[in-house]
Amino acid sequence: MLKVKAGDLDRMGMLFERYNRQLYGFLFHMTYQRELSEDMVQQVFYKMLKYRHTFTGTGEYIHWMYSIARNVLKDHWRKNKQQVQHEGVEAAETIAGGLVPDEAFEKKQAKAELHRAMEKLSESQREILALSRFQELKCQEIAEILGMTEGTVKVRIHRAMQELKSIYVKMER
Amino acid sequence: MKCELYEELFTGWINKELSPEESGALERHIAGCANCREELQGLQQMWDTMGQIETPEPSANMGVKFYAMLNTYKESVNEQRSLWADIKYQVSRIWEWQPRWPMAYNLAMVVILVGAGYLFFGKSKSDDQDKQLKALSSQVHELKQTMMLALLENPSASERIRGVSYTSEIKHADKQVIDALLATLNNDPNVNVRLSTLDALTHLTGYPEVREGLIKSIVEQDSPLMQLAIADVMLKLQEKRSVTSFKELLKQKGLDNGVRDKIKQTITQLI
Numbered sequence: 001m002l003k004v005k006a007g008d009l010d011r012m013g014m015l016f017e018r019y020n021r022q023l024y025g026f027l028f029h030m031t032y033q034r035e036l037s038e039d040m041v042q043q044v045f046y047k048m049l050k051y052r053h054t055f056t057g058t059g060e061y062i063h064w065m066y067s068i069a070r071n072v073l074k075d076h077w078r079k080n081k082q083q084v085q086h087e088g089v090e091a092a093e094t095i096a097g098g099l100v101p102d103e104a105f106e107k108k109q110a111k112a113e114l115h116r117a118m119e120k121l122s123e124s125q126r127e128i129l130a131l132s133r134f135q136e137l138k139c140q141e142i143a144e145i146l147g148m149t150e151g152t153v154k155v156r157i158h159r160a161m162q163e164l165k166s167i168y169v170k171m172e173r
Numbered sequence: 174m175k176c177e178l179y180e181e182l183f184t185g186w187i188n189k190e191l192s193p194e195e196s197g198a199l200e201r202h203i204a205g206c207a208n209c210r211e212e213l214q215g216l217q218q219m220w221d222t223m224g225q226i227e228t229p230e231p232s233a234n235m236g237v238k239f240y241a242m243l244n245t246y247k248e249s250v251n252e253q254r255s256l257w258a259d260i261k262y263q264v265s266r267i268w269e270w271q272p273r274w275p276m277a278y279n280l281a282m283v284v285i286l287v288g289a290g291y292l293f294f295g296k297s298k299s300d301d302q303d304k305q306l307k308a309l310s311s312q313v314h315e316l317k318q319t320m321m322l323a324l325l326e327n328p329s330a331s332e333r334i335r336g337v338s339y340t341s342e343i344k345h346a347d348k349q350v351i352d353a354l355l356a357t358l359n360n361d362p363n364v365n366v367r368l369s370t371l372d373a374l375t376h377l378t379g380y381p382e383v384r385e386g387l388i389k390s391i392v393e394q395d396s397p398l399m400q401l402a403i404a405d406v407m408l409k410l411q412e413k414r415s416v417t418s419f420k421e422l423l424k425q426k427g428l429d430n431g432v433r434d435k436i437k438q439t440i441t442q443l444i
């Protein structure tokens with residue numbers, strides 16, 4: 001990343017290749033909208049390009065990327081206060097009839113429902129779960145991105161999981 | 174201990190980040206606490222289901238748009254970028270060179286000369302101006318080199334890594350640079366710095382003294398990480414002369430077993 005900072009813009013292409021899917025995945029699980037997530041990836045990379053001189057070279061490049069992504073998300077939510085529009089990962093749960101074996105069907109159903117339950121979490125709870133479960137980051141990395149202690153991250157993940165469970169149970173009834 | 178005190182461990186349990194002692198503590202607790210046992214089971218199950226939720230792939234469109242943006246950006250920047258930008262960048266980092274005032278003096282000279290050049294020749298292109306700019310470029314290049322050497326002596330490991338990374342900007346490494354890098358490779362207390370240095374040196378293997386330095390370094394390294402990394406480099410370079418050093422390394426007591434296997438494998442692949 002220091003090379004990008006020094007002005008070697010071609011490096012930015014390499015960084016895009018390396019991180020674009022990961023970043024897209026994070027934004028998708030935060031917004032549930034594909035096209036919007038793609039636009040946001042573009043915004044994040046534009047900001048990194050424009051503000052590359054502010055990257056100090058201390059800490060990981062990827063943490064810097066997430067902090068920019070979080071700002072882009074905050075901006076978006078400030079401007080668009082309406083409910084998130086869910087574009088589910090799986091449209092399969094709406095398939096009618098017995099073509100899908102029951103067990104597989106139920107599994108899919110559970111997955112889709114859980115994903116919808118996550119949507120009902122607060123943004124910060126959804127965020128911490130997205131980072132730990134979908135981005136598979138270690139608690140210590142999340143602590144660095146969110147600027148809290150590792151212990152706090154662990155407690156918050158646990159509370160978010162408890163909350164998710166209670167939402168999920170209510171949905172099933 | 175109260176159940177709430179195990180909260181942090183719950184997270185570590187489901188995402189498999191617990192140390193054996195922590196797992197043990199939690200296991201002892203849930204053995205006697207049905208509530209926690211049930212909760213942990215429920216959360217684990219949910220965590221596993223979450224792991225099966227697919228993340229869609231971005232469309233090809235995203236890449237197309239990104240590269241279009243990057244190209245536009247490059248064009249706009251190229252117009253402004255010049256030696257001046259380079260010098261400004263160096264000036265902004267002047268504090269890093271404090272122990273080396275002669276360099277600051279050098280830099281001041283460069284700035285004055287470039288300034289004078291612009292005054293004399295204006296914006297028009299001329300051979301003289303080109304010549305002068307070339308001379309200045311080489312001075313800037315020297316400055317980079319001096320700066321790199323200064324950074325290698327910094328007490329902070331991340332600064333030393335930064336120093337090492339400057340090597341890629343130096344077009345022709347002279348003896349001083351190579352010696353400094355080899356010294357860092359063998360003596361730096363931080364393994365990350367040593368690894369970065371090894372990486373930097375692999376780009377300079379066109380210099381025979383770099384190759385020789387790397388071969389000599391094999392027996393100097395005591396970290397398994399470095400031993401494995403050097404073995405990889407030697408394989409890549411197909412450097413048969415390294416076999417003797419590797420055999421020497423194998424004689425060392427306390428060599429990591431994984432490393433031992435890798436070294437043996439490397440030797441067979443090199444012979």
Ligand SMILES: [Zn+2]
Nearest residue numbers: 176206208209
């Ligand atoms: Zn308990």
